[in-house]
Amino acid sequence: MTVIKQENKEFGIFNQMGKQVEGAFAPNSKGLSPIELLEASLGMCIVISLQRMFERDGITVLDHEFSVEVSAKKALEGPSRVERCKVAVTFPEHFTAEYKKKLIISAERACTIGNTLKQGVMIDIEETI
Structure with a gap:
């Protein structure tokens, strides 16, 4: 909470x-x-997913070799909302293109926040007494 x-x-x-x-x-x-x-929230969720894969694969990634950047874009029309999120992942240079692609696909599937944003969520707002 x-x-x-x-x-x-x-x-x-x-x-x-x-x-x-x-x-x-x-x-x-x-x-x-x-x-x-x-x-x-989205970026941290992707970081957690990727970090778990690094650990699973026995790969040590140095601090300066890995980052996730997220840019949200608000919709120009309709209700006030975020319309799109762009996620940019920086991997260590020595990772192969195939391994990077595998990591991105797996992180996209594993990220709870990303899946929630894609599918939507019911929101109940109530007053507490």
Whole structure:
């Protein structure tokens, strides 16, 4: 469970371990905006999936050799929503093209956040008493 609440005039994002991230109302400011959090959720899910595959395959990847970048694009028309997410994965140079393709296909299948975004999710908003 995640809780968003205001403390000291800032909105914090908390899990059971306490405050983890500061929320922001606009992108590229102190804290993360909702779109940036969505991008981070998708990117982190892909990172976790790929990291598990590296471990399964006995491959050590150095910090500077691997990254995931996610860019979300809002729809120009219709209800306010994200229309598309572009995910760019940087792999170590020594990985073969075949292995990179296999990793991307597997990560796409394994990522819970990506699968949820593709299929949609029911959202129930209610007031607590």
